[in-house]
Amino acid sequence: MKKKGQLIVISGFSGAGKGTVVKSLVEKYGYSLSISATTRAPRPGEVDGKDYYFKTEAEFRNLIDYNGLIEWAQYVDNYYGTPRKFVEDELAAGRDVILEIEVQGATIIKKQYPDADLIFITTKDVETLKERLAGRGSETQEQVEKRIRRAVEEAEMIDKYDYIVINDDLNTCIDTVHSVILGGKCKKERNEDFLKDLQENFSRIREV
Amino acid sequence: MKKKGQLIVISGFSGAGKGTVVKSLVEKYGYSLSISATTRAPRPGEVDGKDYYFKTEAEFRNLIDYNGLIEWAQYVDNYYGTPRKFVEDELAAGRDVILEIEVQGATIIKKQYPDADLIFITTKDVETLKERLAGRGSETQEQVEKRIRRAVEEAEMIDKYDYIVINDDLNTCIDTVHSVILGGKCKKERNEDFLKDLQENFSRIREV
Numbered sequence: 001m002k003k004k005g006q007l008i009v010i011s012g013f014s015g016a017g018k019g020t021v022v023k024s025l026v027e028k029y030g031y032s033l034s035i036s037a038t039t040r041a042p043r044p045g046e047v048d049g050k051d052y053y054f055k056t057e058a059e060f061r062n063l064i065d066y067n068g069l070i071e072w073a074q075y076v077d078n079y080y081g082t083p084r085k086f087v088e089d090e091l092a093a094g095r096d097v098i099l100e101i102e103v104q105g106a107t108i109i110k111k112q113y114p115d116a117d118l119i120f121i122t123t124k125d126v127e128t129l130k131e132r133l134a135g136r137g138s139e140t141q142e143q144v145e146k147r148i149r150r151a152v153e154e155a156e157m158i159d160k161y162d163y164i165v166i167n168d169d170l171n172t173c174i175d176t177v178h179s180v181i182l183g184g185k186c187k188k189e190r191n192e193d194f195l196k197d198l199q200e201n202f203s204r205i206r207e208v
Numbered sequence: 209m210k211k212k213g214q215l216i217v218i219s220g221f222s223g224a225g226k227g228t229v230v231k232s233l234v235e236k237y238g239y240s241l242s243i244s245a246t247t248r249a250p251r252p253g254e255v256d257g258k259d260y261y262f263k264t265e266a267e268f269r270n271l272i273d274y275n276g277l278i279e280w281a282q283y284v285d286n287y288y289g290t291p292r293k294f295v296e297d298e299l300a301a302g303r304d305v306i307l308e309i310e311v312q313g314a315t316i317i318k319k320q321y322p323d324a325d326l327i328f329i330t331t332k333d334v335e336t337l338k339e340r341l342a343g344r345g346s347e348t349q350e351q352v353e354k355r356i357r358r359a360v361e362e363a364e365m366i367d368k369y370d371y372i373v374i375n376d377d378l379n380t381c382i383d384t385v386h387s388v389i390l391g392g393k394c395k396k397e398r399n400e401d402f403l404k405d406l407q408e409n410f411s412r413i414r415e416v
Contacts, residue, residue, distance in 0.1 A: 183391030
């Protein structure tokens with residue numbers, strides 16, 4: 001029997017670098033990445049099926065009605081959700097799947113998949129987060145403040161996560177998240193079938 | 209406040225390669241290695257303070273009486289034990305300490321240090337273990353059989369461990385054990401102090 005893949009949820013403050021971490025994990029270690037569905041309009045350069053699955057509101061509603069999303073949420077006027085089929089097919093094929101998802105969605109995933117690893121990426125403090133957001137230079141002061149206010153709310157929710165990884169040095173952070181996933185796969189609870197086989201294998205020796 | 213080091217217990221079947229794995233972890237990643245005390249006589253080439261602390265039975269008894277060992281056991285006519293001071297000093301200094309220890313000792317350690325990571329190194333099956341033991345060429349058929357009988361008993365105890373790592377390819381096994389340790393350090397329960405500080409740090413922003 002093929003071992004199922006591991007479901008990994010990665011969240012983090014906007015500006016903590018989780019997008020880069022996730023992208024690198026996929027490129028460097030070959031994880032499968034779930035692509036969200038959304039009703040928001042594509043931004044310049046965004047590709048359907050790569051950045052998001054862009055849906056009309058009717059299409060999105062239909063996905064909800066047919067249990068096609070494992071979680072979904074509404075932000076401002078747009079819907080966002082995680083398509084079920086991709087995730088379940090990949091896990092069944094033994095591939096590890098990463099969901100890059102916000103805090104509310106993560107807790108919904110954990111209820112449905114209690115064995116998922118929930119990983120939160122953070123800067124070492126709020127000052128570092130502010131510096132990074134300001135350093136982007138691509139956002140207004142108002143946008144930066146909005147992201148910080150959001151981060152303050154998210155900070156209260158980190159207790160829901162299984163692991164906390166500090167992104168101080170990007171490469172260290174990427175390899176640490178990979179270690180969290182790789183090491184977690186060795187947990188005894190995740191190898192009960194192997195252990196049972198091994199013990200039977202050894203006990204047959206006893207009888208010889 | 210300096211974060212305490214992580215206590216790691218590594219066990220495994222004789223012939224599964226745990227000695228080589230432990231040696232490589234120390235050399236490649238700089239883990240601290242606890243050296244056992246024993247009353248058995250040094251074998252040719254063994255160095256006091258490197259392979260073991262060689263003790264007389266009176267000295268060993270004295271260590272036991274003064275609570276100087278965190279676990280000890282008697283095998284055949286000899287005593288073996290783990291000196292307390294080194295382990296506790298290293299952990300307090302924030303260094304991760306590996307104990308290479310057999311199954312009974314591992315369960316005793318877990319009772320005293322519930323946060324220790326217990327890692328069991330195994331071959332993928334009993335046939336591979338037999339081949340490796342026979343392949344050493346340094347042991348009699350009788351010795352090989354004795355080790356296998358011991359492994360059969362140990363196999364029943366693997367349930368006591370937190371992690372199971374298969375040693376199929378040596379380098380993969382070494383890096384996987386390192387991932388288990390590194391990833392484990394990111395567990396939320398092991399970062400409560402950091403998380404509390406971070407949340408306070410963020411909540412002060414809210415008040416501004």
